[in-house]
Structure formats: C-alpha cells, structure tokens
Amino acid sequence: MTTVTRRAIGFIGLGHMGGPMAANLVRAGHRVTGFDLVPEAVRAAGAAGVVPGASAADAVAGADVVITMLPAGRHVLALYEEQGLLAAARPGTLFVDCSTIDVADARAAHEAVRRAGHRGLDAPVSGGVSGAEAATLTFMAGGGAAEFAAAEPVLAAMGRKVVHCGPDGAGQAAKICNNMILGISMIAVSEAFVLGESLGLSHQALFDVASTASGQCWALTANCPVPGPVPASPANHDYRPGFSAPLMAKDLALAANAIREGGVGAEMGLRAAELFASFAEGRGAGEDFSGIIRTIRDGSPQDGKTI
Ligand code: NAD
Numbered sequence: 410m411t412t413v414t415r416r417a418i419g420f421i422g423l424g425h426m427g428g429p430m431a432a433n434l435v436r437a438g439h440r441v442t443g444f445d446l447v448p449e450a451v452r453a454a455g456a457a458g459v460v461p462g463a464s465a466a467d468a469v470a471g472a473d474v475v476i477t478m479l480p481a482g483r484h485v486l487a488l489y490e491e492q493g494l495l496a497a498a499r500p501g502t503l504f505v506d507c508s509t510i511d512v513a514d515a516r517a518a519h520e521a522v523r524r525a526g527h528r529g530l531d532a533p534v535s536g537g538v539s540g541a542e543a544a545t546l547t548f549m550a551g552g553g554a555a556e557f558a559a560a561e562p563v564l565a566a567m568g569r570k571v572v573h574c575g576p577d578g579a580g581q582a583a584k585i586c587n588n589m590i591l592g593i594s595m596i597a598v599s600e601a602f603v604l605g606e607s608l609g610l611s612h613q614a615l616f617d618v619a620s621t622a623s624g625q626c627w628a629l630t631a632n633c634p635v636p637g638p639v640p641a642s643p644a645n646h647d648y649r650p651g652f653s654a655p656l657m658a659k660d661l662a663l664a665a666n667a668i669r670e671g672g673v674g675a676e677m678g679l680r681a682a683e684l685f686a687s688f689a690e691g692r693g694a695g696e697d698f699s700g701i702i703r704t705i706r707d708g709s710p711q712d713g714k715t716i
Contacts, residue, residue, distance in 0.1 A: 419469035427478030482514025551579035654693035
C-alpha cells in the first residue's frame, strides 16, 4: 500500500455516497471528522471510524481539506456561505465539492471559496454506491493545477482514476457530458431492442451482433436493458438500481440547463432529459434507469401521455 500524508479532513454529507467515501479515507489513514443532517448517517460513519462532528462548522474547524457530498448546488452554496462553512475553516483550507451540481453553481462555489480566502476544486464522481464502497470511483476535477495536485492523493484514496479536466467547473462539465452520452445511449439501446422485438429478432441475437459491432456501448454491454445477455445487469433483477432513474433524470436536467444556457444544438440531450424526467416521476421512481425500456415498450409513460 502507498504511504499517504495523513490529513485532517472535514466531510459533510454522509449519505449513500459520502458515507462509504469517508470510510475509505479513514482506511487510508486520514483523520476524518464528518457531519450530516441525518443523525443515523453520522452514527453509521462513526462505526467506520469517522469522528462525529457536532455541526458542519465543527467538522471543518481543524481541517486541511473539506469534502462535500451533497444532493444539489443549492445545498453546497447555502452551506458554504449562509450556513457559515467557509467562515468556520482555517484560511487556505482546500474545499473539494464532490456533489453533482450545475456548472454555473460550481463556478459560483469556486468564487465563494476564493472570496473567503480558501482554495477550491469541483470533483464530481462516476461509479455509484458500489464504486464508493470499493474505492473505485472516477473523479473528474475542475480548478487550478495547484489545487488539483493538493487534492489528488486524497481523492485517490476513494477512487481508481482522478482526471484533471480543466479550470473551475470543468469537472462538472465532464460529468454532465458523460452522463448525457449515457442517458441518450440507454434510450438508443432500449429503442433498438424494442424495434428488434417488433421485427422478430431475439434479444440474444441483437446483443451478440451489436456488442461486437458499431452499436457497442456501456448501456448495452454492462447495463443491458433486457434480461439475459448480461447476467449482472439490473434487467435481471426487476430493474432494481444500479443507477437510479431519478439520478439520471437529475444529471440530464443539469445537462439540459447547460444546453439551454449555452444555446447548444443538442436536441437528443434535451429529449433524453424530458423522457427520463417523465420516467423518474412515474414508474421509474425506484427503478434502475435501464427500466426506461418498459416505458418505451409500452409506448406511453405512467401518466398516459404519448411520449
Ligand atoms: P444522499 O441523499 O444519499 O446523500 C446526501 C446527504 O447530504 C444526505 O445524507 C443529507 O442528509 C446530506 N445533507 C444535505 N444537506 C446537508 C447539510 N446542509 N449539511 C450536512 N448534510 C447535508 O445522496 P447520494 O446518493 O450520496 O449523492 C450525493 C451526491 O453524489 C449527489 O450530488 C449525487 O447526484 C451524486 N452522485 C450520486 C451517485 C449515486 O449512485 N448515488 C453517483 C454519482 C454521483
């Protein structure tokens, strides 16, 4: 095992992702003080060696590095300024936000961090809860080279790959672009299977061809939306997540915001955001995102509107 410099880390947001991420930092030898609004999350992290903070401010008071893993941009921005997190930290603290948030919010967070005399990095992740547990996440980072260099060894304790994508907000930009590919490609793969069904083509035959031909993609070969060809895919387990449809809808909504703000002609991205929003609000609320194939097959979403 590589020797790491032991850091004092404040970790805010100990949910599905943050809890196991904080536990991996403890395993790597860091001193982690954590806080979450949900006392049970703090207790569970405590069992993994995370020192419980009395509040978010308390958790960051003695930290060199502060990591946030929160639901959305508004939580990060409110915590940083209105709720006094930046003010509670020592000058020059490195603030790493690993939440998936709007690119504009990420840039606003960088500005707030800088105004308060600290250093910042946006570093959202890919890999889901299983990746958080196994410390195999991919981190996509945005910010200065010095900030990235300082954060990299800490992020490496929670992931397998850490990529510096560019300046402020570039990590979030990479995250939403990647997940837009994933959302669109899951719809494409699902539509192809449903079209194949109507043409009398077996799932296995289409899989055997497309998985080794130009239709090959992760949505097909790792998260195949029909049961059978890929035993580990959620389709074999009644579409239990996996990567939940509401999280895909959230990421596509962030992509759609950026598409509209930038005036980008990304029509498939906008349409995928609409389809996943509708799916996640209805039968997809508790399903893996690949369950969208059942909506496509039915030809209409839960609310009966034609899609
Ligand atoms: P989660 O809801 O399980 O965890 C978020 C935690 O933040 C909750 O426990 C909540 O109580 C806490 N929180 C909210 N506001 C707080 C505050 N002011 N102070 C302290 N704690 C606060 O969500 P999650 O699944 O862990 O996801 C976290 C982030 O990671 C999201 O931005 C999500 O989009 C992203 N993400 C999730 C996955 C996944 O598979 N779950 C994958 C990649 C990225």
